[in-house]
Amino acid sequence: MxxxxxxxxxxxxxxxxxxxxxxxxxxxxxxxxxxxxxxxxxxxxxxxxxxxxxxxxxxxxxxxxxxxxxxxxxxxxxxxxxxxIHSALANRVFEEAVQSGVLDGVKGELSREVAYGGSRMDFRIEGNPPTLVEVKCVTYEKEGLAMFPDAPTVRGQRHVDELIRAVEAGYRGMIVFVAFMDFVTRFTPHCGIDPILGAKLKEAAEKGITLRAFTCSIDFDEIALDREIPVCL
CATH class of the missing domain: 2.40.50.580 (OB fold (Dihydrolipoamide Acetyltransferase, E2P))
Structure with missing residues (x-):
């Protein structure tokens, strides 16, 4: 919490x-x-x-x-x-949480939109080694389960591939799923929508990339990360 x-x-x-x-x-x-x-x-x-x-x-x-x-x-x-449902705000919610110092295991100077390979990673966190971070906004929910994506995402698949290559080159990698809701209890990839992304996320976890998911407190004028929930692959 x-x-x-x-x-x-x-x-x-x-x-x-x-x-x-x-x-x-x-x-x-x-x-x-x-x-x-x-x-x-x-x-x-x-x-x-x-x-x-x-x-x-x-x-x-x-x-x-x-x-x-x-x-x-x-x-x-x-x-x-x-x-x-404003998906672009997920990066700002994550950035606010990091800058507030409230996320366990996430500390260091934060840079936005960092080029790596053929993609731009959402964030780079300075450290030894530095961490490349991708943030995904989650709006799909079924029976209390947060799921991503709700449409096939070739771009998302490419970002996971780039993170895997970055980790193999010596970086740390992290994918953060920000559920823009307060009532879900777990997160899982939506393999029924995008089985390729689901398989790539499993590979990413096996390669040492950290997968984390959070709910948010929702107010019409303010949003903040609230609870960390389990990631089920």
């Missing part, structure tokens, strides 16, 4: 609505105060099990007049809990 503390802040006015439809990966139709609005979806995953017509959602309102859409979809209600 990491413990409740100040987390990553999410500025902007939050407005509740009802999900209607998702015409493409980047846009959704949400009913807000009786009006149907086109909103930006900051997650390219499928989210079929969450984005059902009539589902409660929370959007963030922008005051930028140059934006194509006034709102961005941020939270989806599932099983009485809120799940954050």
């Amino acid at each position: 990491i413990g409740r503390r100040m987390g990553m802040k999410m500025a902007g006015k939050k407005v509740q609505g009802i999900f209607i439809d998702r015409p493409n990966r980047f846009e959704a139709i949400v009913e807000i105060d009786g009006q149907r609005e086109v909103v930006h979806v900051p997650n390219t995953g499928r989210m079929h099990e969450m984005l059902l017509p009539g589902t409660e959602v929370v959007v963030e309102q922008s005051d930028n007049p140059r934006r194509k859409t006034q709102y961005s979809l941020k939270f989806v209600r599932k099983k009485g809990h809120w799940i954050c």
Whole structure:
């Protein structure tokens, strides 16, 4: 248990609505105060099990007049809990936790978006040897189990391959799965969606790469890592 503390802040006015439809990966139709609005979806995953017509959602309102859409979809209600679907925020939540010094075994100067091989690793943590870190946002849940991915990810497969090569070259490697929800109890790769990634994660663990998973405390204006949960391969 990491413990409740100040987390990553999410500025902007939050407005509740009802999900209607998702015409493409980047846009959704949400009913807000009786009006149907086109909103930006900051997650390219499928989210079929969450984005059902009539589902409660929370959007963030922008005051930028140059934006194509006034709102961005941020939270989806599932099983009485809120799940954050803004996948890019996972890196910031992890970075905040490291800089706060609350993660066991993760200490050192942090660098973002570090090139290695043919990829960019999310983070490099200085040390002897340094650690390359990939952070994955988890929004898929089934029967209390957090799972990743919810769509095949060739990019994710490539990142695992690069981490394996880095460890073979003398680095340390870590993959962190940030579940943007507070009610799951375990994490496992979604081999039914991407069996190749599932196999690569098992290989990564066998090669010495550390796999860790965390739940998050969820608030409309703040998100923070909360509990570490078991990774089941």
